[in-house]
Amino acid sequence: MKIKSLHIYSDDARRRDVEFHDGLNILTGQSSTGKSALSEIIEFCMGRSSFNIPEGVIRDKVRWYAVIYRFAGEEVLIAKPAPGPGAQSSSAVMVWRAAEVNAPAFDELIVNDNDDGVVALLSSLLGIPENTTDVPIESSRESYDANIKHTLYYLFQKQTIVANKDQLFYRQNEDHQTQTIKDTLPILLGVSGRDKFTLQSKLRTANRDLRLNAKLVTQAQDAIDNSEQRAIGLLSEARAVGISIRAESGVDVVDLLRQALEWRPQSVPDEDGERVSIIESELSDIRERRREAQRQIESAQLFARQASGFEGEIVEQRDRLASIKALPFNKATGDWQWPFAPANLALETPIAAAMLAELDNLDRELEAVTGERPALEAYLLAQQNDVARLSEQIRGKELELSSAIASNEAIAEMGSRNNAAARVVGRISLFLENLATDEELNRLLTEQRRLKAVIADLEGRLGADDSESRLVATLSNIAMHMSSYIKDLNGEFAEFPARLDLHNLTVVIDRPGRPVYMYKSGGGASHLAYHLAALLSLHRFAADYAQPLPRFLVIDQPTQVYFPSESAYKAAGGSIDQTELQDADLTAVRRLFEVLHRYATHDVPGFQLIVTEHANLRDDWFQAALVEDPWTKPPALVPDDWPDMPLA
Incomplete structure (x- = not known):
C-alpha cells in the first residue's frame, strides 16, 4: 500500500493535485504553506473520523479531501467532505476502486460509504489476516481485531515526535494507545495470530464455567447437609401461620412440606x-x-x-x-x-x-x-x-x-x-425447587471433572505455542538493522547494539554494564537517529517478510535538530541558498537524506518515504526527489485565489 496522489477541492469546484512516486519524496518550502497538513489529510482519508486539519486557509477554503492509494493490481480513491461548521469529525466517505483511478471532477464526488467501510476495505487489501488481540486471561481488557488504524503508529513521524526522547511512535502518549500498540504490533509482524486467541478464549470460557460449577457443587453439598434442618424450620413456620399439614407416621419431612403447596388463602370479605x-x-x-x-x-x-x-x-x-x-x-x-x-x-x-x-x-x-x-x-x-x-x-x-x-x-x-x-x-416452594438431590450433585461433580480435563488440554496446547519465542526472534531481526542506521546517522552510543523495547515502547542501547534508554540519552540529533533507526528497521522487516504494513512513511521536518535555532530552520524556507546561509550542520543534513535515499532505493527498493522540510540541498539526487518546486506564499498547498467556504 502506497500513496499515488493527494487532492483537495475548492468550494467553486477547482482541484489541487499533489503527485507522489516510489522512493524518496521531498516537499520543501516556507513555513505555514501546508506541508505538515499532508499527514493529517492522509490519516483523515484512512478511516479516521477526527478532523485534525490545522485551522487557517486549509479549513477555510477546502471542501473535499482525497487520497488515491496503490495496491498490487488495484487503486482506491478515498475522498471525504470537510465537516460542517462547528463539527469536529466526519465519517462520510466516497470510495472509488479500479485497476487505475484518476482524481474525479468535483461534480463526481458523492458520499457512498463511511469510515467503518474504509477501515474494512483497506485492512483487507493490505492483507491483515483474520486476527484478535492477544489479551491475558486475567486482564480486564477486551480483545479486538487489529486493522488498518493500528498501522498509523508506524506511518507518521510528525514534527513534535520525530526527535522526542519520551515518545517513539505516533499517538503513543494518548490514553490507552500504549497498550494498543503492544497488543497489535505482534499481529502486524506476523507473530501472533487467531489460533492462540481462539485457544485462550476457550480457556477463559472453560475457567469461567469451572468456577461457576464449583459454586453450584458447594451450594448443592450445603443444601443436602442442611436440607432436613431447614425443612423442619419451614414446617414449624407453616403450622404457626395456620397452614393445615397432616402429620403421618413414616412420612419424610420434605414430603410433609409438599402439602403446604396445596394451601389456598381463605376468602376475605370486604371491609364495611x-x-x-x-x-x-x-x-x-x-x-x-x-x-x-x-x-x-x-x-x-x-x-x-x-x-x-x-x-x-x-x-x-x-x-x-x-x-x-x-x-x-x-x-x-x-x-x-x-x-x-x-x-x-x-x-x-x-x-x-x-x-x-x-x-x-x-x-x-x-x-x-x-x-x-x-x-x-x-x-x-x-x-x-x-x-x-x-x-x-x-x-x-x-x-x-x-x-x-x-x-x-x-x-x-x-x-x-x-x-x-x-x-x-x-x-x-423456593426450598423445594432448589433442593439438591444426590443425583444432581453427582451430575455436577461429573461436569466438574469434564471441565478440568478440557482446561488441562487447552493449557497443554497453549504451552506448545511458540509466539513468545517468535516475537523475540522478530525483535532481534529488527534490532540487527537498527544499530547500523544509528551509526549511519551518527547517533550517540552507535558502537553498541540497539534494540526496540516493546514493553516500554522505546529504543534501548545495550551498553555493557548498564543499558541506555532513549529517554535517558541526550541530544536531539541522537533522538532523531533512534527514531528513524527504529521505524526504518521495522518497515524493512515488514517488507522483507511480507508483513501487512503500508509501504510508506511520512516524516515531518526531521533536519530541524541540525539547525542552531528554530528561526534559523524556518528561515531556510526551501531555498538552497538560505539553507547554506543558516549555519546549519549541512553535513548532518546531507547524511540524513543520503540514508533515506539509500533506504528507498537499496535497502527496501520502492519504499515510499515522504519528507516535508525547510531545508534544500544542491545535490542532483535530492533535487530529483522533490515532489514540487519549493512551496512559497504563493504558491502553496492551497491557492490564494480559492474562495472561503460559507460559514453555514
Whole structure:
C-alpha cells in the first residue's frame, strides 16, 4: 500500500493535485504553506473520523479531501467532505476502486460509504489476516481485531515526535494507545495470530464455567447437609401461620412440606367501612339531640328557681300590706282608724285605696305563679324522659359501632394471616425447587471433572505455542538493522547494539554494564537517529517478510535538530541558498537524506518515504526527489485565489 496522489477541492469546484512516486519524496518550502497538513489529510482519508486539519486557509477554503492509494493490481480513491461548521469529525466517505483511478471532477464526488467501510476495505487489501488481540486471561481488557488504524503508529513521524526522547511512535502518549500498540504490533509482524486467541478464549470460557460449577457443587453439598434442618424450620413456620399439614407416621419431612403447596388463602370479605361511618354519624346526631334536651331541662329548672324567688317576694309584700287590715277600729262607729290620723278616716283615703289595690294585685300574681307550677313540672318530666330515651339509644349505637369496628379488625387480621401464610408457602416452594438431590450433585461433580480435563488440554496446547519465542526472534531481526542506521546517522552510543523495547515502547542501547534508554540519552540529533533507526528497521522487516504494513512513511521536518535555532530552520524556507546561509550542520543534513535515499532505493527498493522540510540541498539526487518546486506564499498547498467556504 502506497500513496499515488493527494487532492483537495475548492468550494467553486477547482482541484489541487499533489503527485507522489516510489522512493524518496521531498516537499520543501516556507513555513505555514501546508506541508505538515499532508499527514493529517492522509490519516483523515484512512478511516479516521477526527478532523485534525490545522485551522487557517486549509479549513477555510477546502471542501473535499482525497487520497488515491496503490495496491498490487488495484487503486482506491478515498475522498471525504470537510465537516460542517462547528463539527469536529466526519465519517462520510466516497470510495472509488479500479485497476487505475484518476482524481474525479468535483461534480463526481458523492458520499457512498463511511469510515467503518474504509477501515474494512483497506485492512483487507493490505492483507491483515483474520486476527484478535492477544489479551491475558486475567486482564480486564477486551480483545479486538487489529486493522488498518493500528498501522498509523508506524506511518507518521510528525514534527513534535520525530526527535522526542519520551515518545517513539505516533499517538503513543494518548490514553490507552500504549497498550494498543503492544497488543497489535505482534499481529502486524506476523507473530501472533487467531489460533492462540481462539485457544485462550476457550480457556477463559472453560475457567469461567469451572468456577461457576464449583459454586453450584458447594451450594448443592450445603443444601443436602442442611436440607432436613431447614425443612423442619419451614414446617414449624407453616403450622404457626395456620397452614393445615397432616402429620403421618413414616412420612419424610420434605414430603410433609409438599402439602403446604396445596394451601389456598381463605376468602376475605370486604371491609364495611361505610357502615361504621353511618353509625358514627347517627351516634353523633343522637348525642346532639340529648344535649339539646339537657339544655331545655336546665332552662326550665332555672325558670322554676326564679319563679320560686318571685313567689317568696310576693308573699312577703302581701303579708306586709295585709297588716293594714289589722289596724285598730272605732268600736263606736265600727270604722278603721289609721294611727296618728284624724278620727274616722277609715280606709277611704287615697293612700289606703292605693295600698289596698296593690294588695289585690299581689294576690293575683301569687295566684298566677302558683297556677303555672304544675305545667312546669310536667314539662321538666317530659324533657327528662327524652334524655333517658336518647341515652338508651346512644348506648345501643355505641354497641353497634363497637361490633362493626371489631368485624373490620377481624377481616384485616384474616387478610394478614393469608399474607403470612402466602410468604411461608413461597419460601417452602423456593426450598423445594432448589433442593439438591444426590443425583444432581453427582451430575455436577461429573461436569466438574469434564471441565478440568478440557482446561488441562487447552493449557497443554497453549504451552506448545511458540509466539513468545517468535516475537523475540522478530525483535532481534529488527534490532540487527537498527544499530547500523544509528551509526549511519551518527547517533550517540552507535558502537553498541540497539534494540526496540516493546514493553516500554522505546529504543534501548545495550551498553555493557548498564543499558541506555532513549529517554535517558541526550541530544536531539541522537533522538532523531533512534527514531528513524527504529521505524526504518521495522518497515524493512515488514517488507522483507511480507508483513501487512503500508509501504510508506511520512516524516515531518526531521533536519530541524541540525539547525542552531528554530528561526534559523524556518528561515531556510526551501531555498538552497538560505539553507547554506543558516549555519546549519549541512553535513548532518546531507547524511540524513543520503540514508533515506539509500533506504528507498537499496535497502527496501520502492519504499515510499515522504519528507516535508525547510531545508534544500544542491545535490542532483535530492533535487530529483522533490515532489514540487519549493512551496512559497504563493504558491502553496492551497491557492490564494480559492474562495472561503460559507460559514453555514
